[in-house]
Amino acid sequence: MRARQLIDGASFGPDALRTIGKSLRCGLGEIAGNFGDDPTEIDPARIKLANAILLIASEDSMDAEVLRKAALQRMALDWRNEGSPQ
Numbered sequence: 001m002r003a004r005q006l007i008d009g010a011s012f013g014p015d016a017l018r019t020i021g022k023s024l025r026c027g028l029g030e031i032a033g034n035f036g037d038d039p040t041e042i043d044p045a046r047i048k049l050a051n052a053i054l055l056i057a058s059e060d061s062m063d064a065e066v067l068r069k070a071a072l073q074r075m076a077l078d079w080r081n082e083g084s085p086q
Contacts, residue, residue: 002043003028003050010054012061020057022064024050027072048075 007020027049035041052071061067 003046006047006050006054010057012057012059016057016059016061019061019064019067020053023053023057023067023071026064027053027068030068030072031075048078052078 003024004021007017007024010017010020012020028046031045031049032042035045049071052074053067056070056074057067
């Protein structure tokens with residue numbers, strides 16, 4: 001899974017990486033139903049979520065729930081902005 005590779009390759013300590021990984025797993029579980037079974041839709045969503053988590057995360061990230069919620073909000077805003085007329 002490319003999203004997991006993004007997280008594993010990030011420059012964070014082991015505690016922060018565990019929190020980030022948990023946020024990714026929980027976030028993926030929450031959005032999985034929105035993308036059906038089509039890998040061409042699922043994989044980009046996973047990558048967007050991983051990137052959103054990495055943008056928000058810091059070395060002090062210790063609350064996976066807070067990180068997950070913030071990343072999902074960021075992801076939703078990014079998607080809304082991508083679909084907006086320019």
